[in-house]
Amino acid sequence: xxxxxxxxxxxxxxxxxxxxxxxxxxxxxxxxxxxxxxxxxxxxxxxxxxxxxxxxxxxxxxxxxxxxxxxxxxxxxxxxxxxxxxxxxxxxxxxxxxxxxxxxxxxxxxxxxxxxxxxxxxxxxxxxxxxxxxxxxxxxxxxxxxxxxxxxxxxxxxxxxxxxxxxxxxxxxxxxxxxxxxxxxxxxxxxxxxxxxxxxxxxxxxxxxxxxxxxxxxxxxxxxxxxxxxxxxxxxxxxxxxxxxxxxxxxxxxxxxxxxxxxxxxxxxxxxxxxxxxxxxxxxxxxxxxxxxxxxxxxxxxxxxxxxxxxxxxxxxxxxxxxxxxxxxxxxxxxxxxxxxxxxxxxxxxxxxxxxxxxxxxxxxxxxx
Amino acid sequence: xxxxxxxxxxxxxxxxxxxxxxxxxxxxxxxxxxxxxxxxxxxxxxxxxxxxxxxxxxxxxxxxxxxxxxxxxxxxxxxxxxxxxxxxxxxxxxxxxxxxxxxxxxxxxxxxxxxxxxxxxxxxxxxxxxxxxxxxxxxxxxxxxxxxxxxxxxxxxxxxxxxxxxxxxxxxxxxxxxxxxxxxxxxxxxxxxxxxxxxxxxxxxxxxxxxxxxxxxxxxxxxxxxxxxxxxxxxxxxxxxxxxxxxxxxxxxxxxxxxxxxxxxxxxxxxxxxxxxxxxxxxxxxxxxxxxxxxxxxxxxxxxxxxxxxxxxxxxxxxxxxxxxxxxxxxx
Ligand code: SF4
Ligand code: SF4
Numbered sequence: 187x188x189x190x191x192x193x194x195x196x197x198x199x200x201x202x203x204x205x206x207x208x209x210x211x212x213x214x215x216x217x218x219x220x221x222x223x224x225x226x227x228x229x230x231x232x233x234x235x236x237x238x239x240x241x242x243x244x245x246x247x248x249x250x251x252x253x254x255x256x257x258x259x260x261x262x263x264x265x266x267x268x269x270x271x272x273x274x275x276x277x278x279x280x281x282x283x284x285x286x287x288x289x290x291x292x293x294x295x296x297x298x299x300x301x302x303x304x305x306x307x308x309x310x311x312x313x314x315x316x317x318x319x320x321x322x323x324x325x326x327x328x329x330x331x332x333x334x335x336x337x338x339x340x341x342x343x344x345x346x347x348x349x350x351x352x353x354x355x356x357x358x359x360x361x362x363x364x365x366x367x368x369x370x371x372x373x374x375x376x377x378x379x380x381x382x383x384x385x386x387x388x389x390x391x392x393x394x395x396x397x398x399x400x401x402x403x404x405x406x407x408x409x410x411x412x413x414x415x416x417x418x419x420x421x422x423x424x425x426x427x428x429x430x431x432x433x434x435x436x437x438x439x440x441x442x443x444x445x446x447x448x449x450x451x452x453x454x455x456x457x458x459x460x461x462x463x464x465x466x467x468x469x470x471x472x473x474x475x476x477x478x479x480x481x482x483x484x485x486x487x488x489x490x491x492x493x494x495x496x497x498x499x500x501x502x503x504x505x506x507x508x509x510x511x512x513x514x515x516x517x518x519x520x521x522x523x524x525x526x527x528x529x530x531x532x533x534x535x536x537x538x539x540x541x542x543x544x545x546x547x548x549x550x551x552x553x554x555x
Numbered sequence: 556x557x558x559x560x561x562x563x564x565x566x567x568x569x570x571x572x573x574x575x576x577x578x579x580x581x582x583x584x585x586x587x588x589x590x591x592x593x594x595x596x597x598x599x600x601x602x603x604x605x606x607x608x609x610x611x612x613x614x615x616x617x618x619x620x621x622x623x624x625x626x627x628x629x630x631x632x633x634x635x636x637x638x639x640x641x642x643x644x645x646x647x648x649x650x651x652x653x654x655x656x657x658x659x660x661x662x663x664x665x666x667x668x669x670x671x672x673x674x675x676x677x678x679x680x681x682x683x684x685x686x687x688x689x690x691x692x693x694x695x696x697x698x699x700x701x702x703x704x705x706x707x708x709x710x711x712x713x714x715x716x717x718x719x720x721x722x723x724x725x726x727x728x729x730x731x732x733x734x735x736x737x738x739x740x741x742x743x744x745x746x747x748x749x750x751x752x753x754x755x756x757x758x759x760x761x762x763x764x765x766x767x768x769x770x771x772x773x774x775x776x777x778x779x780x781x782x783x784x785x786x787x788x789x790x791x792x793x794x795x796x797x798x799x800x801x802x803x804x805x806x807x808x809x810x811x812x813x814x815x816x817x818x819x820x821x822x823x824x825x826x827x828x829x830x831x832x833x834x835x836x837x838x839x840x841x842x843x844x845x846x847x848x849x850x851x852x853x854x855x856x857x858x859x860x861x862x863x864x865x866x867x868x869x870x871x872x873x874x875x876x877x878x879x880x881x882x883x884x885x886x887x
Contacts, residue, residue, distance in 0.1 A: 233831035263796035264641035464644035494828040498648030
């Protein structure tokens with residue numbers, strides 16, 4: 187059994203190590219690229235959402251490298267994601283690929299099925315072993331999120347922000363040749379040290395932007411055209427409203443109550459969206475308010491074309507912008523999104539935020555409050 | 556007397572008879588927006604977020620049309636109409652989208668209907684709605700009983716083969732089978748899609764009437780009974796968690812497997828996220844069963860001439876196929 191899974195930002199790093207700890211052979215898909223998207227677009231229904239297309243691309247590229255089993259998580263509505271696996275399976279069948287799908291559906295769909303899938307996919311010999319590997323995997327997820335976070339912060343403050351890119355680039359290259367959890371952790375520690383050694387300019391007062399919107403688009407840099415990196419080089423600190431760590435905290439560690447931060451976001455969103463709308467639509471509205479309260483200069487919503495929950499959120503965001511006085515920009519992403527236009531919009535938005543900050547300062551100066 | 560506005564869009568086509576009787580029994584005047592037209596469409600396009608699907612935009616237009624004419628607007632928040640099932644995310648958030656996209660609205664009655672976990676909540680939503688309008692328990696109960704009766708009559712008409720557009724017109728008049736000439740019909744076609752795509756005659760340019768005047772028997776998902784829909788949608792490898800998705804897929808699968816139709820026209824509206832999944836499921840099934848399938852995606856700019864040509868070509872193809880098959884069997 188050679189396992190693969192779709193990409194979701196840096197999760198593959200922890201995922202690979204976790205499965206290897208359990209003695210499984212793992213073939214992660216090559217990093218998402220133009221080619222991934224091309225393959226995905228070619229074989230997916232035209233109007234499916236962007237994450238689906240990338241998934242298909244990932245699978246095919248992994249299968250070509252020898253993978254024969256695909257691990258994914260499922261859901262049962264209300265969004266399209268819940269039906270991804272069925273469509274994906276029939277597409278791969280049509281193409282004549284002989285692969286097995288193991289789908290982890292939520293627990294209310296049947297405990298037994300979930301248990302079975304876990305045993306099959308994870309090669310569990312004992313529960314102790316599983317818990318050990320699970321804890322280890324969790325540690326790796328937190329660590330790799332931390333590295334992403336650290337690199338984003340460093341970029342904004344660094345004297346030479348491109349040094350950060352170099353470190354991260356070589357980190358990602360090394361990951362591919364690293365086998366097993368311990369070695370991965372060692373690699374991560376080294377990267378952490380090199381990041382910390384990057385020279386910074388403490389006098390900088392970076393603009394702060396919260397990235398909100400659809401989870402996949404926030405987490406996977408290829409899909410959002412590396413928004414963190416781009417903003418980082420413009421000297422902006424970026425915080426993502428959704429990360430793998432936050433997801434696990436909300437859905438696994440604090441099951442079934444949910445994490446404090448996410449519940450806070452629901453509470454903030456409540457006057458605008460009282461109920462769930464699928465995907466992360468409610469969180470998007472809540473996060474926008476959350477960031478405004480935390481003193482961020484602005485928020486950017488990432489919306490993969492046709493994404494249903496985010497469209498609901500988008501129609502409410504102008505009101506949030508007004509009620510909380512925080513600039514909001516929505517970026518719609520699909521396979522046609524061009525680098526140049528994207529960059530222009532980011533630059534214009536950062537300009538706007540800088541001007542706004544300046545104005546506020548002047549007001550203070552003029553009216554003395 | 557207080558006036559309640561009911562926008563002619565989205566779930567209007569599923570539940571209007573129920574709502575109408577209910578409010579009328581309570582002695583409340585209802586005002587339904589006029590049929591979709593150019594003006595309503597344009598109002599919707601300008602007030603709704605660009606990225607939304609056509610039916611949601613049209614719905615915005617209907618609300619714009621009504622907002623100065625009524626005291627309340629009825630937009631129930633329909634979360635779930637069946638156990639463990641959901642509606643589309645845009646349906647879940649519809650009252651919110653309207654509230655924050657359209658200015659100067661009268662109060663919205665957004666009774667929540669959520670039967671995902673249990674059916675008891677349904678009664679509560681009904682009482683809440685009635686109470687908002689200042690009615691007492693017994694009035695509400697009586698009104699709902701009556702409404703339910705006429706709604707059953709409506710469903711009965713549908714299962715007898717009356718197309719819902721017609722059923723809404725006649726449901727309280729004499730029973731009349733629209734497809735009465737079924738024996739003389741040359742072809743039977745399933746028109747499948749969301750109720751608000753297939754019964755909004757402006758949006759789909761009278762597709763169903765066109766087919767019927769061509770001597771074609773039309774079957775739509777609402778005309779298949781629930782039991783069949785459940786049975787056939789259970790054949791999917793994974794539980795279909797959208798109630799409307801289940802209706803579309805289940806009804807199409809049943810007609811395909813029972814070989815009751817000569818072809819399928821899937822009517823989809825531009826920007827529909829759910830359809831990207833459903834079309835794929837239905838099309839695959841149709842191809843396997845060798846039943847002609849065509850997808851008609853409608854958007855703001857779709858021209859009538861183009862649609863007509865495509866439908867004519869599709870009908871010709873089916874007729875030709877039928878003749879061909881007959882020839883072969885005659886020779887054998
Ligand atoms: S949340 Fe958006 S991107 Fe994700 S499955 Fe739903 S529609 Fe697609
Ligand atoms: S099901 Fe499709 S058409 Fe209906 S609201 Fe959802 S996206 Fe729009």
